Amino acid sequence: MRAIEINDGLILTDLPAPELKEGEVLVKVHATGVNRGDLLQAAGHYPPPPGASEIMGLECAGEIADPGDTGRAKGEQVACLLAGGGYAEYVAVPEGQLMSIPQGLSTTEAAAIVEVACTVHSNMQLAGLKAGDTLLIHGGAGGIGTFAIQYAKALGVTVAVTAGSQEKLQLCEELGADILINYKEEDFAEVMKNKCDVILDIMGAKYLEQNIKALAMDGHLVIIGMQGGVKGELNIGRLLTKRGSISATALRARDLADKARIVADTEKTVWPMIADGRVKHQLSTTVPLDQAAEAHRLLKEGEVTGKIVLTVA
Amino acid sequence: MRAIEINDGLILTDLPAPELKEGEVLVKVHATGVNRGDLLQAAGHYPPPPGASEIMGLECAGEIADPGDTGRAKGEQVACLLAGGGYAEYVAVPEGQLMSIPQGLSTTEAAAIVEVACTVHSNMQLAGLKAGDTLLIHGGAGGIGTFAIQYAKALGVTVAVTAGSQEKLQLCEELGADILINYKEEDFAEVMKNKCDVILDIMGAKYLEQNIKALAMDGHLVIIGMQGGVKGELNIGRLLTKRGSISATALRARDLADKARIVADTEKTVWPMIADGRVKHQLSTTVPLDQAAEAHRLLKEGEVTGKIVLTVA
Numbered sequence: 001m002r003a004i005e006i007n008d009g010l011i012l013t014d015l016p017a018p019e020l021k022e023g024e025v026l027v028k029v030h031a032t033g034v035n036r037g038d039l040l041q042a043a044g045h046y047p048p049p050p051g052a053s054e055i056m057g058l059e060c061a062g063e064i065a066d067p068g069d070t071g072r073a074k075g076e077q078v079a080c081l082l083a084g085g086g087y088a089e090y091v092a093v094p095e096g097q098l099m100s101i102p103q104g105l106s107t108t109e110a111a112a113i114v115e116v117a118c119t120v121h122s123n124m125q126l127a128g129l130k131a132g133d134t135l136l137i138h139g140g141a142g143g144i145g146t147f148a149i150q151y152a153k154a155l156g157v158t159v160a161v162t163a164g165s166q167e168k169l170q171l172c173e174e175l176g177a178d179i180l181i182n183y184k185e186e187d188f189a190e191v192m193k194n195k196c197d198v199i200l201d202i203m204g205a206k207y208l209e210q211n212i213k214a215l216a217m218d219g220h221l222v223i224i225g226m227q228g229g230v231k232g233e234l235n236i237g238r239l240l241t242k243r244g245s246i247s248a249t250a251l252r253a254r255d256l257a258d259k260a261r262i263v264a265d266t267e268k269t270v271w272p273m274i275a276d277g278r279v280k281h282q283l284s285t286t287v288p289l290d291q292a293a294e295a296h297r298l299l300k301e302g303e304v305t306g307k308i309v310l311t312v313a
Numbered sequence: 314m315r316a317i318e319i320n321d322g323l324i325l326t327d328l329p330a331p332e333l334k335e336g337e338v339l340v341k342v343h344a345t346g347v348n349r350g351d352l353l354q355a356a357g358h359y360p361p362p363p364g365a366s367e368i369m370g371l372e373c374a375g376e377i378a379d380p381g382d383t384g385r386a387k388g389e390q391v392a393c394l395l396a397g398g399g400y401a402e403y404v405a406v407p408e409g410q411l412m413s414i415p416q417g418l419s420t421t422e423a424a425a426i427v428e429v430a431c432t433v434h435s436n437m438q439l440a441g442l443k444a445g446d447t448l449l450i451h452g453g454a455g456g457i458g459t460f461a462i463q464y465a466k467a468l469g470v471t472v473a474v475t476a477g478s479q480e481k482l483q484l485c486e487e488l489g490a491d492i493l494i495n496y497k498e499e500d501f502a503e504v505m506k507n508k509c510d511v512i513l514d515i516m517g518a519k520y521l522e523q524n525i526k527a528l529a530m531d532g533h534l535v536i537i538g539m540q541g542g543v544k545g546e547l548n549i550g551r552l553l554t555k556r557g558s559i560s561a562t563a564l565r566a567r568d569l570a571d572k573a574r575i576v577a578d579t580e581k582t583v584w585p586m587i588a589d590g591r592v593k594h595q596l597s598t599t600v601p602l603d604q605a606a607e608a609h610r611l612l613k614e615g616e617v618t619g620k621i622v623l624t625v626a
Contacts, residue, residue: 204549223549230550236517236536237543240561248553 002289003055003088006042010293018053018085018092026066027078027093031111031286032086033059034295034308035143036225037252041084042296048084049253056292057086058252059114061107062313070095077101079110081118081263083252087292089312096260099267103275112283112307113274116147119224119251121266123200124151126247127220131156133197136188136214138207140177141168141305144224146282148200149175151270154278160196162188171305189213194242198222205232215244223248282306315602315625316368316401319355323606331366331398331405339379340391340406344424344599345399346372347608347621348456349538350565354397355609361397362566369605370399371565372427374420375626383408390414392423394431394576396565399424400605402625409573412580416588425596425620426587429460432537432564434579436513437464439560440533444469446510449501449527451520453490454481454618457537459595461513462488464583467591473509475501484618502526507555511535518545528557536561595619 005013020026038056040046048054061079064072072095079099085091101110129135135152139145140161152159153176160179161172169180181188189210196214199221201207206228211221212235219242239246254262273279284306287295295308318326333339351369353359361367374392377385385408392412398404414423442448448465452458453474465472466489473492474485482493494501502523509527512534514520519541524534525548532555552559567575586592597619600608608621 208547208549223553226549226553231546231548233544234521234547234559235544236521236539236561239559240536240539240563241566243560243562243567245558245560246547246552247556247558248549249556250553253554254556 001089004289004292006056010042010296012290012292015055015088017090020066020068020092022069023095024092025064025068025070025072025078025095025098027060027062027080027091028065029060029086029089029091029312030062030107031060031312032057032289032310033111033113033115033143034287034292034299034310035059035115036227036299038087039296039300052083053085053091055085055088055091057084057088057091057310058082059111060086060091060312061101061110061114065090072098077107079107079114081114081251081259087289087310094256094260096256097263099263100271102271105274105281108286108309108311109281109283112143112309113147113281115251116144116307117151117270118262118266120144120148120151120200121270122251122262123222123224123247123249124148124155124198125265126249127198127222127245129155129157129198134158134160134192134195134216136160136162136192136196136199137177138162138200139202140172142202143282143307144200144202145172146175146306147279149177150279151273154273160188160192168305200224202226203228205229208232208234212238212242212244215239215242218243220245220247224250283309285309286311314402317602317605319369323355323609325603325605328368328401330403333379333381333405335382336408337405338377338381338383338385338391338408338411340373340375340393340404341378342373342399342402342404342625343375343420344373344625345370345602345623346424346426346428346456347600347605347612347623348372348428349540349612351400352609352613365396366398366404368398368401368404370397370401370404370623371395372424373399373404373625374414374423374427378403385411390420392420392427394427394564394572400602400623407569407573409569410576412576413584415584418587418594421599421622421624422594422596425456425622426460426594428564429457429620430464430583431575431579433457433461433464433513434583435564435575436535436537436560436562437461437468437511438578439562440511440535440558442468442470442511447471447473447505447508447529449473449475449505449509449512450490451475451513452515453485455515456595456620457513457515458485459488459619460592462490463592464586467586473501473505481618513537515539516541518542521545521547525551525555525557528552528555531556533558533560537563596622598622599624
């Protein structure tokens, strides 16, 4: 099968199709989402968990080419959460990581929403986000942000976002964001001081001190990215005064049972929000699989709003 | 009424008895527990929350002298969680912070267990501690530690403790601790590396890095004291690899509804553990109220295991 290999760049090559293990189906990939984790893996910083495919690609949509021992129907269209392997014509997927295609979406659009939906929903559940809360989302115009704004508004949450340009903030506003902060012009910690019940953070160390300042009483900071560094000073005294919590999470290394639980719960909660229009896909750009390097360049440069998807079949 | 005032030392003085607000009862104090928060308040570092008594004392037991508008019976024996005011003959207590005297305990023994029981139970609930987990308790021989060991064993948890002497570790072992670590001789982070589902910490900054190392996957560090400093370096990368969480909490500043919920839940969960002998009080020393300064000295020097209680009436 055709697949992208990391070999002094991203090279389209011919590889053997994956062999199915117990409880897995073979999916013929129509489209696969591009995530920051793929950039990290291409740079050698994010090795796949033990037993996972060495190929990049954390989500895809397509059709079942071989149902293995699962009793699924050949040809069934599915969206898939992957531990890896999406940048290829075929991928082996544990049955617990299969979702239906959300009503009204194409497979290409579906491939843009699996990872963000599972990531945002599982983390907001961890943080106990609920109607009436105030949520701060960093990078509101990115793949995670554009989804998280709509998801939180559907839950009845007040949403604040940070972004680096007026254009990006305008997109956030169109998606429903209530409070718009240009981080190049304002200190978000001052604007949101003691106000945030939950913060969804992709910056890590660089924002740690400001995020703690922005937390409300019993607030919860959830860190899912470290674009601003790994090590930061934590003021435990300030955290204690607020009875605050910090969690740092990632989806990829979770075990099969944990992923199956998250996938089922995300489908149950988020897919209806898509079906009735409260949450719209944020697919912004499609790029053919053989131009994966160009897709990575677009994401790295940070000028894309929403998601980039590689089209395969 | 007689009460202890902070005035260039701890001085027994005469103060007006407190006036009751709506929903409060007046309790005639028999005994009041001594906590590290009292030491901090005496040193000027832990002011009472707005509206609370200026007098020290975070827990007591005694009898209802005036039921106010609550419909309680005059003379009823009660144990009380306080925002302050225990170092006195009388204290006003919101009804939601009244508990029964645990079966088999004297009022003096009950005054030694309210704060630790509410603190440990509420924090272990926050951390999701459950049977089969491994819990690391720092300061295993102290007031919090001696209670937490027994509480966790009653839940079916594997308990590791740190302490600074063989004698203290032996007490921890007698209370049920499974893994004994003398922090002067061993690095607890090496002994417990990647093993702790929950850590109950009183050291703050000094132990932050080691605590993160000791966390297991999905582990939760709960910080309830900062005897080792306020600001520490947090390795977010390591926390994320483990999908770890950190919470820092305190009981005193919680609002009335929150305290009432914790008090009711603690009585329901912990009092039966005391009644059937799974958890024993750890009252080690009683000191008359007028010698409060001596009680503080004993706690500060750190040579006491278990709890110190001031006897009032």
